[in-house]
Amino acid sequence: MILITRPKEQAKDLEMLISSKGYETLRESLYSFKYYKKKIFFDKDKYYIFPSIHSVQSLIKSKQIYKFKNANIFAIGKKVKQILVKSGCKKILLTSIDSNSLLKTLNTLRYSEEKFTYFGSNITNEDFFLKAKKYKINIQKIIIYKTLPVKIFTKRLINNFKLNTVLGITFYSMLAADTFISLSSKYKILSDVKNVHMYCISKRVAKPFQQNNFKYIYVAQQPNQMDLLATIEKNHH
DSSP states (O other), X not given: OEEEOSOHHHXXXXXXXXXXXXXXXXXXXXXXXXXXXXXXXXXTTSEEEEOSHHHHHHHHHTTOGGGGTTOEEEEESHHHHHXXXXXXXXXXXXXXXXHHHHHHHHTSGGGTTOEEEEEEESSOOHHHHHHHHHTTOEEEEEEEEEEEEOSOOOHHHHHHHHTTOOOEEEEOOHHHHHHHHHHHHHTTOHHHHTTSEEEESSHHHHXXXXXXXXXXXXXXXXXXXXXXXXXXXXHOO
């Protein structure tokens, strides 16, 4: 059985894909989202970075996405671009595969004098901002939604771990990885779950497992769902 740790809406596609390959799935979200309603101001001279689907969803929920119809936008990930286009945003200047490739673009002469606004969560990729600061890129971070880690494992999940039915777990965020490790420690099952296959969307997400000496850590070649699925197929026995 493969455990999916994403919230219900985001887990649907992955559940279908994994099931289509003949694997049994179990879903238990390790975090949830709360969208803020604060007023966001648009400046036509600025560039806007949307790092996740939720940064777009938050502006849709607060009925402010229309302000960014003609904004200069950088999207991280194809799905973020898709939801922006669907919401009526017309000027997606770049869709990068991850934050590192976006930084390479921002750290060029073309953008050296520009100002950027990053729409994020209370939990942010700090590496991105440290590198941006090092490269002297002018980025303002605006928190427009909150990511909340869960505080407990359900009894169903603990029972599955005790019965050794969970053979693999997928992780899309560092927060999910950290939450999983701390809760496994809380329920005194950390040594047991270290033998489970951990399938991570990126090297950054895999870091907490490496630091805690997990035995089987697999990272998708590129940070996307199809590559993660390929990693599962290659290593799941």
